Amino acid sequence: MNETLKSLRFTLLAVVAALVVSAFIIVITDIEALGDGNFGQAFSTLGTAYWGLFKGSFGSLRAISNTITGATPLLLAGLAVSSAFKAGLFNIGATGQMLAGAITGLWVGFAFQLPPIIHVPLALLAAAVGGALFGAIPGALKARTGAHEVITTIMLNGIASFTVLWLLKTELFKREGRDDAISKFVEDSAKLPKLFWFMGKRIDLLAHTGFIVALLATFVFWWLLRKTTLGFEMQATGFNQEAARYAGMKTKSLMVVSMAIAGAFAGLAGGSEVLGLYGYASGSVAGDIGFDAIAVALLGRSTPIGTLVSALLFGALQAGGRQMQVDTDVPIDLIIVLRALIVFFIAAPLLVKAIFRVKGDAKGFGQTFRGWGG
């Protein structure tokens, strides 16, 4: 069996194991039913909950739209983590890079009056550039001083979020008549078109063409890795920096370039949220996406296709979780538990091996993230 299939099998098994454990949690926390000794009731809650999870993620066009809406920023931010990781860098700074891209995209979105055919790409470009510049900082710090990117990207997340809060209150960004940190709306010409525009004016279909941007970005990531000298250099450096240096690669500038590329992906994530979903920016525009992206990249083993699939899975869980909460009393927080369990089982390959009695080694499965990049 080839490595890809093998790792895919383990990933699937981890998801299954997480669903089983979550099922236990749903049953044992159904206090009312259990208190009455009504196990049938508890199991029917479980059934309703998982049915809701499915219905809310893939059960209708609206559900699919919600899944896509959730997956879009996760995919772009996931690429930011995956691409840096391919170059041996552990990018915890997707949040900060998203915020940088959100702000630059937002500014181009409201500061200019242009036809959409120019305005949309220009605003997206601005978001990518904003993220790239912000992402390059920890790369440059590591290349020049050896400062570890894990520390610097975490610090820069803090810097970014407070800078954004401050910016949103300046005259330039502030929305007329509001005192809190919330921005002006972008021009309609800068808004990303809805993905299901052909369905007429259904305002419940939130999915936007940021998803197409994310798919293109995934393709670009694949192309970079497989078809370019830069991707070859990034990967060689990521696997073995000494050998890359021996081969004449400029490993220090590669650190900066790799982080800039990662930042550009995250910047697009921020930009697509502002230009596609909200139409404005607030301090919480990045939310927890930058951190969830680490789990997305981990689950996707940092490959383009893996990141895509795991972003869709996480998007689906998010969308389905809301439906589950509506249909049953199971809170959406269970989704956080479920995601944590998936990551847990991915990180504990031997456990999954033991549970499912998989023969052979867990090769191609464990150690998705080797150490701390270093």
Place this chain on the structure above:
Amino acid sequence: MKFELRGITKRFPGVVANDNVNLEVSTGEVLALIGENGAGKSTLMNVLYGIYRPDEGELRIDGTPQHFSSPADAIAAGIGMVHQHFMLVPVMTVAENVVLGVEPTGRLGSLDIDEARRMVKEVSDKYSLELNPDAVIEDLPVGVRQRVEIVKVLMRDAKIVVFDEPTAVLTPSEILEFFEIVRSLVAAGRGVIFITHKLKEALTIADRINVLRRGKVVGEANPKNTTESEIAEMMVGRAVQLVVDKKPATPGAAMLQVKNLSVVEPDGRTVVDDVSFEVRVGEIVGIAGVQGNGQTELVEALSGMRRAASGSISVADRDVSHDSPRERHAAGMAHIPEDRQRQGLVTEMSITENLVLTRYHDAEFSQGIRMKWDVAAARAKELVAAYDIRTNDPSQPASTLSGGNQQKVIVARELSRDIRLAVAAQPTRGIDVGSIEYVHSQIVKERDAGVAVLVVSTELDEIMSLSDRVLVMYRGRIVADLDPKKVSHMDIGLYMAGSRPAAVAS
């Protein structure tokens, strides 16, 4: 006690690592198990030590079948193993390490360190191992650490002691001491299995030699009436040239000129000290020396991996002292690095990718930023065939290759392009006989094609047989410039140790 392996077969997906292997060893004798890297020696040892279970066959002690499901079972049955990589806690003392896991305890379970010291002393004296129980491991040389491992095994009362490539980490004099220890073990009625790929050592110490090739025992030899080349032939499966076959050199103009080169460590130590030499077109210059006398740093300075503190390096009369590694590649310098896993290869990447690692930016393999992977794959196919790299599929990761084949990947990559100077550091370290022969012949071929070659090696045999001229490095300086045909191993050994043979002293 007689320990037997009967019909041991162990399969892994896609390979039969051990194929119906029979061998036996009794107390009071030394059995050498010899084979190339990848012949199945390590798998066999893991089977007899209880780490792997054989798919077929059984282990017997004095005729009774044994079922080892863990090393603990093997230890209990009287099998001890001294691993190639020591398992010692560096910050603890010899006594503490030896009793780790089987600590003698006093009242309330407190560690009775005096008892531990006494036990170490007793075993050490019995086999004249000369160990100080209170010495801290990290202060001890490698040869002494190995003796600590031996004591660990003896304390657990092993009747059969297995040594896995024990001499790989030892200096020549430590190897002689090690042989003495093996002899005293045998004299005390223990049996020894000695795993190695070094022919000379097997012939020196073993009572019997078993040769393993592709998972099978292909022959048994008696060291008293066998020669090195006979065993080498059994190992490789064909006649092997153990001596480098080359014509006299016809050196031309100077290609590499090194003048007053010094390299200083960040802590201020001078590791290469005012070194000057030249390598001419069509000659092989060997640099001999005990590991750690500045050879590594010299090569790093030559290849551009490290800045020299002073002095100059020129290739074909062009000063390359301040050039980057890539500029030096472009100037016609090939570099076979001393550590193939750390520098020479990205083992996680495919063989094809590794074959273009230093050349991917050439117009042949890329255009702008677009890689021409189809061209690279075609080229890899050619190189795999031309340089005899044993693989079915160059798109497999380089880590799937044996050490010798990994080295051939580097040799193919570095020597197949248009070069004028080749710097080869430890070109045959840790690779099998067949591959050594091949790498040497390629180096000689380059010399005959008019390339200047610098070989750095700590293997004196290699330097002596390959070089047209030998430089000896000691404490960062070049202390001798010798003709290998006119100087003995012994004299070079003296230079390497920092003294000067009486006959040539001036």
